[in-house]
Amino acid sequence: MGELKDRYIRFDWAIKRMLRDKANFAVLEGLLTVLFEDKTQIVEILESEGNQLAETDKFNRVDIKAKNSKGEIILVEVQNTREVYYLERILYGVAKTITEHISLGESYGNIKKVYSISIVYFDLGKGNDYLYHGQNRFIGVHADDELQITTKQEDALLPKYPREIFPEYYIIRVNEFNKVAKTPLEEWVNYLKTGEIEPETKAPGLSEAREKLKYYSMTPGERHAYDEHLNAIMIQNDVLSTAKMEGLAEGRAEGRAEGRAEGRAEGRAEGRAEGLEEGWAKGKAEGLLSTARKLKSMGMPPEDISLATGLTIEEIQEL
Template identity: 25%
Template sequence: MSRFVNPFTDLGFKVIFGQPASKGLLITLLNELLAGEHHIEDLCFLDKEDHADNVHDKGIIYDLYCRTDSGEYIIVEMQNRWHSHFLDRTLYYVCRAVGRLTELPPPDTIKIPVEKDTDGMVCESSVPYGSRYRLSTVYGIFLMNFKEDGLDKKFRTDIVLADRDTGRVVNPHLRQIYLQFPYFNKELAECETLYEKLMYALKNMNDWNRMPDALKEQVFKYLDQLAAVANLSEENRIAYDKAVDRYRVSRIVEEDIRREATEEGLKEGREKGREEGMKKGREEERLSNALKMKAKGLDYETISDITGLSIQEIEKLGIDDRRDEGKL
């Protein structure tokens, strides 16, 4: 068995990123993903029930919901196998989080002085209408252990709300980042940045018996301790073994589904090819017979009745062939 937990299992994902002890590792991951765009100093985990999944998603979707020290909300989700309407669901999650922002004021909201009437009640006209819609940014970050047909065939896809013609970001408060790990094919020697090294570790660590010497950054020493199977409590070790079993079953089911889909596609392709070949053969035979009848002097109406060809089609028979041979 590997020395490290599998991050693509529910308990492995939570051990690495979803417990108080792993907060620093999660902050490092997020800052690498958002480098040049945002820097997180601290964050807090929010109640899971605030972002509850459908009960049917259990064992498939593992996610975290947190808020940064400067007020951004971040959904971090790990999904170990494909399901239909995946992009729609992730958009729904992010939009649902955006919708909740109107219930809570941003942490840096400016206090607006209000006017009161003679009864001491706040005058509505004194509160700017648009102030209630001031939003914090919501990031949806989706780690995917599968390929999604709706995305380009690459590892990372960043989604923003932008003008289609100019590419200028119109509203920065909704962001989605999709990471398709099957497309991450770099070897460790090719990984130059901490971001690339983190992605490499997440994809491959379940196959390691020790942390590679090339991963010298402090974060990997922490990961070594945090993700070691031997360091799990007895309760978590039992839960992890069950999580690994679920993960293996889900991979087998996914492989079976993909294999059946491939075999069905090949079967349909062969059947379609045979049908098209037979159809073409029948058409060529019909034209050949009509040409022979025409050569024997049968009238066009008789040939049409026998072959089903139109008079115009029969009139053309032989002309195209002679033209190709340079006879016309």
């Protein structure tokens, strides 16, 4: 088994081609169960414009109707490609899913809560963790309390928090995981990153993945396409790393150039300021000397001239 340890199909490939099959739902269910810490069962893969197989599709996500305690909708999106507006993309995907799965004229009460799970294989922002979770909460600006809304449910008025209705977001930053996998969640993230699955794993979904996602179970054509996919990702990462290094070097060079230019500009500005200050001081001194000469010629005592101009008696006597 050791020689096949690295030969499981990586999740980012499997979710687009294999995990949509009902026979393989157990793999995805395992990920959701571990992430939510709640037994989650997939009811169906929802039809959506996002459920397309082409590598170049604008949307690369799987819409899932899951059976948990509330029968809510879960979005799983896997992204290998760097996107500047990725957060906006997540927001758009959630909003689109909500509107796609409520019929025109239906009550807003039929809207299901949506969970968005983004599995990203590129550097998304700055942070020290590999898993981030966000949800909508309305907190009092002054009272620091959480807003609670009264809502009608099953012919009864019940209190409900906005976070129970609004979407929740999970972002798994795969490349940031650099530790020995000990918990089921860590085992899953390690698989997401490396495609490796330990033989003795007890993590939900991973034992099923070991059986259903074997590299050598694919046809030669499928293996070739998968290998090309991995090669493309490696090339992309190399290009991005090179671009990053070149960008840093270029940035340092531009910084030095800008620093020199700025230094020259500052020097000129300081020179002008110093020149003005020096000129003002020189003019003031010359004016005082001229005044002192006039006062001296008028017969004013040196002591009085010193008080009037600030010059020393010695300076006045030398005039």
